[in-house]
Every structure is written in C-alpha cells, then in structure tokens.
Amino acid sequence: MATGVASQKALPAASALPLVGKWANIFKISNEPCTYSRWLYDTYGSIVSLAPGDPSWVVAFGSEFNFQLLSQPALFELRKGKILNVPEGTSLRRLFITNLLDMNGEHHKQQRQLMQPAFHKKQIGLYHNDMVAITQQMLERWQPHEQIELHAEMKKLTQRIVIKTLFGLNDEQEIDRIGTLFDKVATLFLPMMLTPNIDVPGLPYHRILKLADQLDGFTRAMIARKRQETEASDVLAALVQAHDEEGTKLSDDELIGHVFTLYGAGHTTTSSALTWALFLLHQHPRIHADVLAELDGVLHGAAPSLESLRQLPLLDGVIKETLRLLPPAPISMRTAAEACELGGYALPKGATIFFSPFMTHRLPELYEEPNRFKPERWATLSRTPYEYLPFSAGVHRCLGAEFAQLEIKVVLATMLQRYRLALVPNTNVEPKGSDMDPAHGMPMRVMPQDRQFARVPIRGKIQNIVDFV
Numbered sequence: 001m002a003t004g005v006a007s008q009k010a011l012p013a014a015s016a017l018p019l020v021g022k023w024a025n026i027f028k029i030s031n032e033p034c035t036y037s038r039w040l041y042d043t044y045g046s047i048v049s050l051a052p053g054d055p056s057w058v059v060a061f062g063s064e065f066n067f068q069l070l071s072q073p074a075l076f077e078l079r080k081g082k083i084l085n086v087p088e089g090t091s092l093r094r095l096f097i098t099n100l101l102d103m104n105g106e107h108h109k110q111q112r113q114l115m116q117p118a119f120h121k122k123q124i125g126l127y128h129n130d131m132v133a134i135t136q137q138m139l140e141r142w143q144p145h146e147q148i149e150l151h152a153e154m155k156k157l158t159q160r161i162v163i164k165t166l167f168g169l170n171d172e173q174e175i176d177r178i179g180t181l182f183d184k185v186a187t188l189f190l191p192m193m194l195t196p197n198i199d200v201p202g203l204p205y206h207r208i209l210k211l212a213d214q215l216d217g218f219t220r221a222m223i224a225r226k227r228q229e230t231e232a233s234d235v236l237a238a239l240v241q242a243h244d245e246e247g248t249k250l251s252d253d254e255l256i257g258h259v260f261t262l263y264g265a266g267h268t269t270t271s272s273a274l275t276w277a278l279f280l281l282h283q284h285p286r287i288h289a290d291v292l293a294e295l296d297g298v299l300h301g302a303a304p305s306l307e308s309l310r311q312l313p314l315l316d317g318v319i320k321e322t323l324r325l326l327p328p329a330p331i332s333m334r335t336a337a338e339a340c341e342l343g344g345y346a347l348p349k350g351a352t353i354f355f356s357p358f359m360t361h362r363l364p365e366l367y368e369e370p371n372r373f374k375p376e377r378w379a380t381l382s383r384t385p386y387e388y389l390p391f392s393a394g395v396h397r398c399l400g401a402e403f404a405q406l407e408i409k410v411v412l413a414t415m416l417q418r419y420r421l422a423l424v425p426n427t428n429v430e431p432k433g434s435d436m437d438p439a440h441g442m443p444m445r446v447m448p449q450d451r452q453f454a455r456v457p458i459r460g461k462i463q464n465i466v467d468f469v
C-alpha cells in the first residue's frame with residue numbers, strides 16, 4: 001500500500017559519491033535506463049534510493065509498484081513543467097508548458113477528454129491512407145543495394161507521418177520544412193534551460209524566441225485554416241472541432257501546446273520502435289521468414305488495408321515483443337504530492353519515484369525466458385496494464401497508443417514485402433538514453449526481398465540485454 005505505517009528500516013540505497021553522487025546516479029538512470037535499472041534491481045531488489053539516507057529520489061520496480069504509482073494520480077503526480085523557468089506570455093511557454101504530460105487532476109482530465117476524439121479508433125482509420133502513402137514514397141526513394149542509416153530514415157518517416165496527419169498538408173517540401181522547424185524548436189529545451197532570459201538581438205535567448213515565434217505563428221495559421229475547413233480529416237481539424245457537453249473547446253494557446261507535444265511524443269518513440277523491430281527481425285531469420293509468409297498469405301503483395309492489418313497475428317506479436325524487450329520509454333517518473341509510504345518505506349512530499357517498464361518486462365515471473373525475442377508468446381499470453389506497459393498505464397497512458405501501433409504495422413507490412421534490410425556485419429548496437437536511440441546508428445543495406453534471411457555477427461551492449469540464441 002502507498003499509505004499506512006512506514007517501517008523504521010532504512011531504504012536500500014545505491015552507493016553514491018559525496019555531493020555529486022545522487023546527481024550522477026540520476027544521470028545514469030536517465031542515460032542508461034536499461035543496464036543501470038538492471039544493475040539496481042539485481043543488486044538492491046525492488047525498491048532503492050539513489051543516495052544513502054536520501055529517500056527523495058527512489059526507483060521502484062515491478063508490477064505492484066507500477067500499480068501503486070499509476071493508479072493513484074492524485075498522490076503520485078507528473079511534475080515536469082515545474083522545472084521550466086520561461087516567462088509567461090511568450091511563445092516558448094505556450095509550446096513547452098501546455099501539454100498533457102505537464103498536467104494533473106481535473107485540468108488534465110478536462111484537456112484529455114477534449115483531445116480524445118482525435119485518437120479514437122474510427123478517427124485513426126482516417127490516417128491510415130496517409131501512413132501507407134508516405135511509407136511508399138520513402139521506399140520509392142531507396143535504391144536496391146544502397147546502404148542506409150535506418151534510424152535516421154525511420155525518424156524522417158515518422159516525422160513526415162506525424163506532420164502530415166497533424167495538419168493534412170499535401171506538399172512534401174512543405175511537410176519537410178515544417179518538420180525541420182518543429183525539430184529545431186524541440187531541441188531548444190536544454191539551451192532554453194541554460195540560457196538567461198535576455199531578449200536582445202544577438203543573444204541565444206533571442207534566437208530561441210524567434211524560432212518559437214515562427215512555430216507559434218505557423219500553428220496559429222493552421223488552426224485558423226482548420227476552423228474554415230469543414231471536411232478536413234486530420235488531427236488538428238479533429239482537435240479544433242472537439243467540445244465538451246457545455247460546449248467548451250480547446251483555446252488557440254492550448255491547441256498550440258498540444259500540437260507541439262503530439263509532434264514530440266508522436267515520432268521519436270515510434271521511430272525507435274520501428275528501428276528495433278527491424279533489427280530484432282533481422283537477427284531472428286526464422287521469425288523474419290514466418291512474418292513474410294504471413295504477409296504474403298494475407299496481402300499478396302498489395303498495400304495493407306485496415307481490414308487486412310487485422311489478420312496479421314504474428315506481426316502483432318513482433319510489435320508487442322519489440323515494445324516489451326526494448327520499450328521506447330524504458331523509464332518514467334512520478335512525484336509524491338504528499339509525504340507517503342511506498343513498499344513500507346517513508347517518502348517525503350516532493351520525492352521523485354522512477355518506475356521501469358523495461359525491468360517489469362524482464363521479470364521471469366511474468367515472462368518466460370524474458371531476454372529472448374519470442375513474438376509467438378503473445379498468441380496465448382495476456383498481461384495486466386501494470387505488467388506490460390510500453391505505453392504506461394492509468395490516466396496518463398499514451399493517448400497515441402493506437403495511432404502508433406497502426407503506424408508501426410503499416411510501415412512494417414509495406415516495407416518487409418518490398419525489401420530485405422541487411423544489417424552491416426559487426427555493427428556496434430547499443431540502445432541509449434531515455435528514448436532508446438541506437439547510440440551508434442543502425443546501418444543497413446537495402447536488398448530486394450529475396451528471402452535470403454540470415455543474421456550477422458554484431459558487437460555492443462545489446463548483447464547484455466537480449467539473448468540471441
């Protein structure tokens with residue numbers, strides 16, 4: 001229970017150097033969420049603080065703690081935006097502060113309810129044709145036998161899909177121009193935190209504001225356009241139309257923040273999932289062959305329709321298994337709104353608690369042979385939302401989960417039928433950081449789909465977290 005009498009025994013604590021130790025450990029869990037989580041769990045068990053004698057930064061592992069942290073949103077809150085020191089009324093503040101992942105309680109509930117219709121299953125079906133078309137455009141550009149940097153390609157692809165489905169733009173160059181602008185602003189987070197807020201030409205903060213103003217202006221113009229277009233079927237059009245029973249709609253400022261978050265949340269995670277799915281398939285030739293046989297049997301070389309995508313259980317299993325083994329969001333955190341108790345230990349108000357979908361997915365009591373890629377396990381396996389949580393659980397569960405799963409399926413079904421991607425032998429493979437990007441890239445050769453599936457020798461830390469047998 002998260003409340004009740006806390007035990008007097010000391011919380012197990014990771015060793016830490018004096019002064020910097022806690023911060024070094026916080027950095028480690030963000031930068032190496034898989035290997036460091038694994039080490040913490042193996043060394044200290046299911047709950048551990050990141051510095052001796054300091055219960056204000058804690059890591060809690062396993063489905064029972066996931067349940068406690070995610071099913072009590074009033075006690076365990078999301079607190080990201082509070083660290084931002086951005087002046088009120090600026091475009092920067094509108095872009096970075098107004099988003100579901102910075103909201104709690106009634107405010108979050110009201111905003112999420114307004115956004116939900118844009119992500120209903122029926123509405124997501126409307127984005128399917130765009131997903132297919134943009135994937136096919138990418139495949140047209142690839143040349144047989146050329147070497148590509150797969151992760152960069154997947155990032156570009158998911159960027160195009162998210163911009164296209166958000167705004168309904170048709171011109172490819174415009175999609176890329178807007179994608180670049182979004183990317184530039186998204187990477188401003190760190191400089192923005194480190195730069196004094198002095199808005200004078202020539203200083204970094206001025207440049208940051210100018211970029212944010214451009215994006216704010218573009219999104220505002222798109223909102224005005226969507227208010228005129230009654231037939232549009234993109235995400236922004238659905239958000240603009242959305243209203244509650246009292247007729248309350250999302251304001252322009254709210255829409256701007258939400259659109260920016262949808263861009264960020266919507267493409268880096270999905271590109272990571274695609275890259276890892278293609279890597280895991282490559283290193284498991286029998287499964288790769290079986291997936292292609294399934295695609296042949298259902299699609300016969302055609303583009304995947306919504307109906308046909310429902311008939312691909314093995315591909316479903318590949319996606320579920322990729323998100324289990326290498327979840328694009330391997331750790332998350334919550335903040336204690338009150339002094340409380342967790343696992344029998346007293347935590348102060350304001351304590352930050354990390355939880356780890358990655359480690360939960362590796363527990364042998366939940367998953368047999370947890371480090372192996374076994375998509376077929378999902379034919380019979382069913383797990384609770386706290387035992388399998390690549391999209392988190394509870395009130396902040398990913399709003400785009402169905403969108404992402406459809407997108408991953410469309411891309412894989414379209415790509416695998418046409419090409420066999422061959423990993424460059426001896427590549428150093430390592431998932432890194434809180435978004436699981438491959439640290440050294442993922443170089444692949446684009447081969448015609450000749451069904452000559454074969455794994456290659458690899459190097460790198462991936463071998464410590466996935467068993468290739």
Ligand code: HEM
Nearest residue numbers: 100101265266269270328329332391392396398399400404
């Ligand atoms: C494989 C792809 C994706 C993964 C693994 C993923 C994962 C997650 C996770 C773990 C959270 C919750 C974080 C927490 O509880 O602390 C989340 C929230 C969210 N995601 Fe995703 N996501 C993916 C794709 C998408 C896409 C495609 C969109 C939109 C187009 C999206 C939009 C959102 C939004 C708006 C939230 C905030 C929900 C809320 O706070 O109520 N995500 N996502």
